[in-house]
Amino acid sequence: MVTEFILLGFGENPDLQIFLFLIVLIIYMGTMVGNILIVALVVADQHLHTPMYYFLGNLSCLETFYSSTILPRMLTSFVTGDRSISFIGCFLQMYFFGSFAATECFLLSAMSYDRYLAICKPLHYTTLMNNRDCLHLVVGSWISGFLGNTILFPLLKLTFCGKNDIDHFFCDFNPLLKLACSDTHKIVIFAFIIACIFTLPPFLLTVTSYVCIIATILRIPSSVGRQKAFSTCSSHLIVVTIFYGTLMIVYMLPNTQSLGDLNKVFSAFYTVLTPMANPLIYSLRNKEVKQALKKVQEKITPARFLS
């Protein structure tokens, strides 16, 4: 009987553990501060009360949860050297991480649909995307994100007999399945079907939106106009590409031993790096977010009290 799992992570080299601890700690703090700042700006600043920023605020909120399912546990195991995770803990981590990742797929596709309406249907934008539609899309994303995993988990009747070391830094589906000694054939097929149902539509919606957006932008005669239209969606396009790109590399490439370590590195991209990258990409590339930040800075800067 297996009562706990061991997450092997990145090996046992003590120097490497310290190095990774510092890096992951900095990334985690950056992720939390950046995303919470964006949520606060979107909630507080009247100029950011539009669907595009509501989506962004919700995405940032999601990303604080998303990285908190993995990084705090990873950090404690770097410090304590205790790499075990309870049986329930492992499945909970897999459930919540999977659900948040799926929600992110849906939110990203809702955001690209929003950009599609803004750029391709500018005259009807305000009627097609009002605050109520936006709320429906946001709530729908959260429900759909959790639905897939909630259907899949009762079907995961796995038996483990002895072997309990997971060659990964969090409880992920494939590494966990490898340890099961019951027949996993059916489960793999179920999981594949559910993953297709829940990730293919948002992915295709995202791709279609961007194909239409780019086609529309290319038809704009003036280069200034083209640049302006493109700048409103380029940050989102970067975020979408990094997220889907690394996700596909990890889950679609064959799961062979030689790719094992490379898999961990790519997993680190979408688990550790994307949640931190999003606030950076949005705040550095977006004029309105920058202006909102400047206002906050002016409010809290001591120069105001000195003068």
Ligand SMILES: *[C@@H]1O[C@H](CO)[C@@H](O)[C@H](O)[C@H]1NC(C)=O
């Ligand atoms: C999330 O979206 C809803 C619905 O549009 C919006 O009312 C809310 O303010 C958003 N939350 C954040 C943190 O941006």
